[in-house]
Amino acid sequence: MLVSILHRVTGDGMAIVGGIVLVWWLYAISAGPDAYATFVNCATSIPGYIVLVGLSWAFFQHMLSGLRHFVLDTGAGYELDTNNRWSAFLPVLGILLTGAFWAIMLVGRV
Numbered sequence: 001m002l003v004s005i006l007h008r009v010t011g012d013g014m015a016i017v018g019g020i021v022l023v024w025w026l027y028a029i030s031a032g033p034d035a036y037a038t039f040v041n042c043a044t045s046i047p048g049y050i051v052l053v054g055l056s057w058a059f060f061q062h063m064l065s066g067l068r069h070f071v072l073d074t075g076a077g078y079e080l081d082t083n084n085r086w087s088a089f090l091p092v093l094g095i096l097l098t099g100a101f102w103a104i105m106l107v108g109r110v
Contacts, residue, residue, distance in 0.1 A: 003087045007065040010058035018055055061094035
C-alpha cells in the first residue's frame with residue numbers, strides 16, 4: 001500500500017513542483033543574466049537543494065515503482081513474499097539512487 005501511495009504522491013509532486021521549477025528556469029533563461037543569476041542563487045541555496053533533492057528522489061521512486069508495475073503487468077512477481085519483498089526494497093533503493101545521483105552531481109562540481 002505504501003508503494004502505491006508513494007507512486008501517486010511522487011507523480012503529482014513531480015508534475016506540480018517540477019513544473020513550477022521548470023517554468024521558472026525557462027523564464028530565467030529567457031529573461032537574461034540577472035534573472036538567471038537569481039534562479040541559480042535560489043536553486044543552490046539550502047531550500048533550493050532540498051527541493052531539488054526531493055524532486056530527484058521523487059523521480060527515482062516513481063521510476064522504480066513504475067518498473068515494478070511493468071513487471072507485475074507481465075504476470076511475474078505476484079507471489080506474496082516476492083511482492084512484499086520488492087515493496088519494502090523500493091523505497092530503500094530510491095533513497096540509495098538519490099544519494100548516488102547527488103554524490104555524482106556534487107563531486108562533478110569540484
